[in-house]
Amino acid sequence: MEILDKQAFFETREKLVTLTRSINIVKQRIQIAENDRKKCLITINELESLSPETKTYKAVGKMFVISPMSSLKTELKQQVQKDEEDVKGLINQSKYIDAQITDTERSLNELVRKK
Numbered sequence: 011m012e013i014l015d016k017q018a019f020f021e022t023r024e025k026l027v028t029l030t031r032s033i034n035i036v037k038q039r040i041q042i043a044e045n046d047r048k049k050c051l052i053t054i055n056e057l058e059s060l061s062p063e064t065k066t067y068k069a070v071g072k073m074f075v076i077s078p079m080s081s082l083k084t085e086l087k088q089q090v091q092k093d094e095e096d097v098k099g100l101i102n103q104s105k106y107i108d109a110q111i112t113d114t115e116r117s118l119n120e121l122v123r124k125k
Contacts, residue, residue, distance in 0.1 A: 019121045026114045033107045040100045047093035050086045057083055 057066070057079055068077035068085075 015121060015124065019118070022114060022118045022121060026111065026118060029107055029111045029114060033104060033111065036100055036104045036107060040097055040104070043093045043096045043100065047090050047097070050090045050093070054083060054086050054090075057086075 060066075060079065062079060064079065066077055066079045066082050067074040068082060
């Protein structure tokens with residue numbers, strides 16, 4: 011019986027470690043999306059301050075291509091929306107993983123008390 015308890019303990023502990031890694035990855039992805047969103051908003055604000063005739067360029071790989079300011083603003087606004095949706099999805103994923111971590115910790119505590 012004790013061998014099964016040890017095996018269950020190690021499996022639960024391994025699951026907890028995996029979930030902790032997963033939550034850290036999700037938090038990192040949230041941070042990256044937030045930073046990208048902020049950069050896009052700053053760029054949009056800077057483009058707003060320029061005159062409409064100003065030549066604007068879009069980065070394509072290692073080169074820059076002339077692009078109308080209106081299309082740059084549109085692309086940036088779409089990127090902001092995409093980043094906001096990504097953050098919402100990642101937050102939901104984070105909540106789910108947090109619930110799994112709580113459940114796994116509870117199981118681990120029960121196994122420790124059982125011994």
